[in-house]
Amino acid sequence: MAQALGISPQYGFSTGPVHSCPICRLPHELLGHIFRLAQRHQLGELEDDDDDSDYSTVKTQPVEVVVSQVNLYFRDIALGTRVLWRHINLGQNDSVEKLRMYLARSGPRVPLHLRLDLTRGIVALTEKLDLVFEQLDRWQRFTIHSKIETSDVPVISRLYDASAPLLEQLGLCVDDVDSENLKSVRRADSEQILTQGCPRLTVLRLRGLSMHFFRPPIPNITTLYLEQTRGLFIGYEGFKDLLTAAPALAHLSIFDAIIDEGADTWPTDSVSCIPVPNLISLRLSIPGTLQHVFSDILISISAPRLEYLVLRDVGETHLDKFWQLPGVAHKFPALHSLTFLEFDIRETDRLVMICGALPGITEFTCASSTSYAPTLLLIMAGKSPTSVENLWPNLCTLNMTLDIEDLGIAKAAVERRLGSGHLLKTLRLSRDVFDYADEEEEETLEWLGGNLVIEPFLAIARWPPGSDYDPDDTWFTN
Numbered sequence: 001m002a003q004a005l006g007i008s009p010q011y012g013f014s015t016g017p018v019h020s021c022p023i024c025r026l027p028h029e030l031l032g033h034i035f036r037l038a039q040r041h042q043l044g045e046l047e048d049d050d051d052d053s054d055y056s057t058v059k060t061q062p063v064e065v066v067v068s069q070v071n072l073y074f075r076d077i078a079l080g081t082r083v084l085w086r087h088i089n090l091g092q093n094d095s096v097e098k099l100r101m102y103l104a105r106s107g108p109r110v111p112l113h114l115r116l117d118l119t120r121g122i123v124a125l126t127e128k129l130d131l132v133f134e135q136l137d138r139w140q141r142f143t144i145h146s147k148i149e150t151s152d153v154p155v156i157s158r159l160y161d162a163s164a165p166l167l168e169q170l171g172l173c174v175d176d177v178d179s180e181n182l183k184s185v186r187r188a189d190s191e192q193i194l195t196q197g198c199p200r201l202t203v204l205r206l207r208g209l210s211m212h213f214f215r216p217p218i219p220n221i222t223t224l225y226l227e228q229t230r231g232l233f234i235g236y237e238g239f240k241d242l243l244t245a246a247p248a249l250a251h252l253s254i255f256d257a258i259i260d261e262g263a264d265t266w267p268t269d270s271v272s273c274i275p276v277p278n279l280i281s282l283r284l285s286i287p288g289t290l291q292h293v294f295s296d297i298l299i300s301i302s303a304p305r306l307e308y309l310v311l312r313d314v315g316e317t318h319l320d321k322f323w324q325l326p327g328v329a330h331k332f333p334a335l336h337s338l339t340f341l342e343f344d345i346r347e348t349d350r351l352v353m354i355c356g357a358l359p360g361i362t363e364f365t366c367a368s369s370t371s372y373a374p375t376l377l378l379i380m381a382g383k384s385p386t387s388v389e390n391l392w393p394n395l396c397t398l399n400m401t402l403d404i405e406d407l408g409i410a411k412a413a414v415e416r417r418l419g420s421g422h423l424l425k426t427l428r429l430s431r432d433v434f435d436y437a438d439e440e441e442e443e444t445l446e447w448l449g450g451n452l453v454i455e456p457f458l459a460i461a462r463w464p465p466g467s468d469y470d471p472d473d474t475w476f477t478n
Contacts, residue, residue, distance in 0.1 A: 024073050031074075032081040039063040039084060044469035062087075082107040086140075090132065091117040096124055099131055111140030111166050118146040118155065125153060139164050143171035143205075143472060149213075150178045156193065156214045163196035169203040171472055172210035175230060190245060191217045202248075205472060211242075218246045222278075223464055227475060228256035228287075235264050240274050243301070249276055251464035253283040254297070255475040257290045266293065271325070272302035281308035281464050283476055285341075286318075295321035298331075306332045308465060309358070312341040312476055316350065323357035332358065336394075339365040339460070341476060346375050348386035355391055363397040367460055374400055381412035390422055399428040399457045404436055411444050414451060428457035 023031070042063050064085055068078035078084060085105035106112065112135055122128065142164075149156055156172060194201075194216040202220055207227035211234060218224070224246060228234065234242070239258050243249065259266060267273075282303070286293045294314060299322055309332075311319075322328065338361050345351050355361070355376075366374045377400065378384040379391055395417075402410060410429065417424050427448060434456055437445055448454045460477060462469065 024071070028077050028080070031077050032084075035063065035067050035078060035081055035084055038067070039087070043087065044471065079105060082110045086110050087113045088132075089115045089117070090122075090128060092120045092122055094128075096127055096131070099128055103131065103135065108138075110138070112138045113141040114139060114143070116142075116144040116146075116155075118144065129153075129155060129158075133158050136162060136164055137166065139167045141169040142167060143169075143173070145173045146175070148176040148178055149174055149209075156210075159193040159214070159216075161196060162194055164194055164198045164201070166200060167194075167198045168200050170198075170201060170216060171205035171207075171225075172214050173205065173207040173227075173472065174210045174214065175208045177209055177213055190241070191215060207472075218242075220248055221246045222248050223251040223253075223467075224249055225253045225473075226256050227253075228258070233260040233264065234258055235260075236266050236270075240300075243274050243276055248278055250278050250280045252276070252279060252281070253463065253473075253476070255285045255287065257286055257288045258293055258297075259290065261290055266296040266300075270296070270300040272300070272331075274300045275302045277302070277304065279303040279306050281310075282306060283310040283312070283463060285312035285475060291315055291318040292321060294318045298322045299325055303332065305334050307334050308337040308339075309335060310339040310341065310463065310476065311343065314340060314343040314345060316345055316347060319345075319354055319357075320350070323353045325357075328357040329359050333360070336360055336362040337365075338363070339367070341367050341460070343368065348375055348379055348384045351375050352379065352386055352388055352391065355388075359392070360394060361392045362394050363399070364392070364395060365399040365460065367399075367401050367457075369401075374402070377402075377406075377409055377413050380416060381409050382416055383409060383412065390420055393422045395422070396424060397426040397428075398424055401430045401457065402433060403430075404433045404441060407433055407437070407441050407444050411448060414448060418451065424452050426453045426455070428455045431456040431458065 026034075039062070064078060064087075068075045082105065085102045088099065088102045088106075090099060103112075114132060116132070118125070144155065146155060151157075156174065192213065192215050198216055199220065201216060201218075203223040204216065204218065204221050205225040205227065206215065207225070208229050209232060211226055211228070212232055226234075226242075234256065236259055243252070279301070282301075284294055284297060291314070294311065295318065298319075325331070335358055338358060343366070345354070364376065366376065368374070375384065376391075377398075379386060379388055398413075407429070410427065414424055414427065433441070434445070445454065463473065463476065
């Protein structure tokens with residue numbers, strides 16, 4: 001960190017003159033701001049495309065600790081910048097003393113960002129939890145990972161009759177609940193925790209058993225993650241009730257089979273019966289063998305403002321019921337961005353039907369670990385059995401993983417679009433295409449660069465669009 005800030009690294013504090021160091025002549029406020037930017041960088045909240053930077057190798061200690069040990073000038077500023085100490089991670093190796101230090105240095109009024117990893121044994125857990133929950137009025141972000149909620153050492157159960165006035169983001173990742181605790185869980189209530197109020201809560205992750213046992217009030221929720229990992233299904237009615245209880249919902253991410261086909265069915269007359277009027281972006285991944293739920297969800301929701309759709313692990317037939325819906329092309333009139341992750345649709349006629357069901361796409365992303373020319377690109381290049389002249393006529397941006405041997409197909413697709421007057425503006429391809437291109441492929445890249453913007457396709461865009469880095473957003477990114 002010291003090297004990243006342009007000064008000589010120190011081990012311990014420097015008590016000698018510091019004003020010979022140019023950076024130490026900066027005003028307190030500016031240097032404190034630099035520390036905060038460096039911390040955000042380390043936490044992953046800022047993009048860093050430079051893998052070779054010195055900074056990328058200095059991540060063993062938190063920024064706030066490192067800068068407080070450079071010299072006395074830095075230490076005074078670090079300790080005086082209270083928001084540097086708001087990020088508190090509590091895991092197996094974190095001591096009570098560290099927790100007390102961060103709480104004290106952040107001051108009594110700075111909102112806290114807390115992450116608790118209770119998946120492994122933690123010494124003095126009750127004492128640490130007492131300290132954390134004493135600060136409930138200061139929680140702004142709170143995430144917990146726990147293997148089991150027990151009656152002996154309750155954690156989330158402490159939130160039953162509680163309020164969190166500053167809480168904005170809550171992540172509950174709980175694998176199991178012990179039988180004794182089940183006796184006291186108010187499962188029938190729609191609001192089970194924080195029943196005294198959390199008026200600022202807008203981002204909520206319910207993973208594992210959390211959506212069944214530890215649900216907070218959700219009228220103000222704008223971003224909701226439903227991540228079923230334990231085989232306890234929420235059911236169609238439960239799913240519908242959950243969404244209709246969140247009228248402000250703008251971003252919905254579902255990793256959940258939702259129904260147990262042996263005990264529950266999706267109604268056949270559910271067309272647009274779940275209103276989500278403010279929904280802007282939707283992600284779907286259906287684990288297990290119930291992939292027809294892809295179609296069921298898309299058919300059931302009424303989302304006239306939906307702009308972004310991300311589908312992971314869609315197979316050949318999983319969208320058939322959706323694209324066969326009468327009038328489907330008018331179902332999502334605002335939809336313009338479509339992303340397929342690890343999809344497996346190679347039948348050209350079927351893919352054309354899917355494109356026809358979502359006609360307004362202006363940006364398409366296709367990311368797969370399988371090395372074959374994406375079917376859509378073959379159709380666009382006129383190299384498939386199904387010939388479609390103006391597939392997605394408004395398409396401007398194409399992002400895809402592509403084997404370097406298929407670069408010629410990309411060129412043919414761009415040429416065909418040019419000839420039809422429906423020009424692509426931006427093409428992003430796998431980095432390997434740029435790194436390992438031979439002379440002929442370099443010529444192809446040069447031709448492409450003369451007709452549109454061509455760039456490496458580095459990563460799937462963060463979700464929701466424009467959001468900060470989320471270390472728990474793993475189901476769609478790994």
